[in-house]
Amino acid sequence: MPTTRLAPSPTGALHLGNARTFLINWWLAKQNNWDILLRLEDLDGPRIKPGADRQAMDDLQWLGIDWDRGPVYQSPRADLYRAAVERLLASGQAYPCVCTRREVELAASAPHAEDGAAVYPGTCRGKYASMHDAERAAGRVPVVRFAVPEAPIEFVDTFKGPCRFEPARELGDFVILKADGTAAYQLAVVIDDAEMNVTDIVRGDDLLDSTPRQILLYRALGLAHRIPRYTHLPLVVGTDGRRLAKRHGDTRLEHYRRPGTTPQRILALLARWCGIDAGREASAKELLAAFDLQRLPRTPIIFTADDDRFLRD
């Protein structure tokens, strides 16, 4: 059974931008008969907000977005991630790294990844025989990095079309296990998606450069046959062109819910952002037939003061 996953982050409340991505994911699932799994990616310890998981589920249900399986949490699955890291270390596809963030910044002379993070220059690659060895030599607990191979990665995105990355040059060896022993996002989602039979991933453009990293991990773990189809969607941005965030005011669903904005009003705006004229009120189900991925705007959606007024009056 083809399966997709909704993965709200329990680090904060759903805002209009996330809601649009989840809505599109839900529409695509219903149109294509995908099973929907709800997964809460709660590995980012210090950033997790208590109760944000329940809030996210409540916001989704309020909008009329439901799921068939879950919620599944990542934190109880730590041993699985850890075992995958051990396998990658044993096969030489990963290695311990003891560089501090500052050392990485200083050593990375030229390229920076799209998200502004420095491309790790490979300082520790091949330097230490084991985690223990690295820790003893450096006097601190190492992270584990994946050794990115030289070859380019190509894939066809369902919405964007052909994509090509040179991960070694553009992304660098990335962290798969943090010093506190928790798995990094890239590793955990690959293990989960493979094991939970996820075949279709729909997410924001901001995660496009995660895809080559994840494809590399599928291959390295012998899971190449499980690589899903990807659909990356343009984000909702503020009038300054930057992705929707606190600086654009409060765009959390909760912020509109409290004074009485209906889900139908929010859905009408989200639909308009998908190229559907839904008037002033609509429901996720009613709009299902009208949604067409190919009619989705190809450029970022701009959230304006008019949109805010539309939700309030």
Ligand SMILES: [Zn+2]
């Ligand atoms: Zn290092």
